[in-house]
Amino acid sequence: MNNKEIFSCIADINLDSCLNLPNDELEKYDNENNLSFIKRQRFKCHAKLNKEKNINLLARASAAVIEKIQGLSALSSEALKEILVQKRPQMQFRNFNKLEDSDLREILTDILLLEDLENE
Amino acid sequence: MDYLRKREIQRRLELLTDKEWKDICDRCKKAINTRLYNKTEWGAHSIKELGAPAVDHYLNTSIEKIYSFQRDWKFEDRTITEELIRISNSLISHQLEAYKSRINGKYIEVDLNDDLRYKIFDDIEDDKHIDELINCIENLVKEDGDLEFYWEAIKDRMKSREIAVLMEKPINRIYKLNDKLIYQAKTKCLAN
Numbered sequence: 001m002n003n004k005e006i007f008s009c010i011a012d013i014n015l016d017s018c019l020n021l022p023n024d025e026l027e028k029y030d031n032e033n034n035l036s037f038i039k040r041q042r043f044k045c046h047a048k049l050n051k052e053k054n055i056n057l058l059a060r061a062s063a064a065v066i067e068k069i070q071g072l073s074a075l076s077s078e079a080l081k082e083i084l085v086q087k088r089p090q091m092q093f094r095n096f097n098k099l100e101d102s103d104l105r106e107i108l109t110d111i112l113l114l115e116d117l118e119n120e
Numbered sequence: 121m122d123y124l125r126k127r128e129i130q131r132r133l134e135l136l137t138d139k140e141w142k143d144i145c146d147r148c149k150k151a152i153n154t155r156l157y158n159k160t161e162w163g164a165h166s167i168k169e170l171g172a173p174a175v176d177h178y179l180n181t182s183i184e185k186i187y188s189f190q191r192d193w194k195f196e197d198r199t200i201t202e203e204l205i206r207i208s209n210s211l212i213s214h215q216l217e218a219y220k221s222r223i224n225g226k227y228i229e230v231d232l233n234d235d236l237r238y239k240i241f242d243d244i245e246d247d248k249h250i251d252e253l254i255n256c257i258e259n260l261v262k263e264d265g266d267l268e269f270y271w272e273a274i275k276d277r278m279k280s281r282e283i284a285v286l287m288e289k290p291i292n293r294i295y296k297l298n299d300k301l302i303y304q305a306k307t308k309c310l311a312n
Contacts (some may be wrong), residue, residue: 009274010240011238014154034183037180041188056123
């Protein structure tokens, strides 16, 4: 047997032990900081995938709707809220006041893309 | 990695509870601590180099690589714990190579490749060092009957479950013997 393989054997058993040792025999660490870190990663992952979804949808959207979405950047906060109320009258107007312009544009972008897909 | 695979990985990650994450962290930390035993006070894996305690640095970086999809979680073959341990090991090897090349005054670009082999001893690179380590272990196991028997089984390339059957001991005892062997090798053979 190649001598180097002896150490691979030891490493494999160590990995086996890390994976399969019963929980009550495992040394316990303070993992609170790691859990907070995981929460932040979860949030970033969600945002990243949503962005990717929108890019994918945009790639499929019609030229007309892309033009409308691009046009949103020139609109004021009040104009954005007005369109949102027209498009989704069931949405509660008072909640819009808590949102940034970028959030309003994001919601409108989603609505326009969905409408476009429904019309396909 | 395509969008649907990313979504599937995210879905599987979302299923993990905090309690499960705590267990995953404990297991990964055990693996990282074993690999880095006695190697975090100074050098490549010190706080000075990494900016954080080594165990947290390597674990968090591995978690980040999974959540940011820089590394694929091959969930068809591996649990998230195994994937994270393998990524941590790859990061440790990468950091060591980068540090060594910097200390030696030469710039070598070290790719973070996909070599996810699990390693335990960083100090042994060539045949001479391997033989020295083996001779040292041969001497130290003589003082402990169980450890000597275990070492012989390892030399025969036996797996943990086979050794447990052969020694008529529970598998957890085999894991403890392995921990003891690694500890003794690191403290008595590789301490300098």
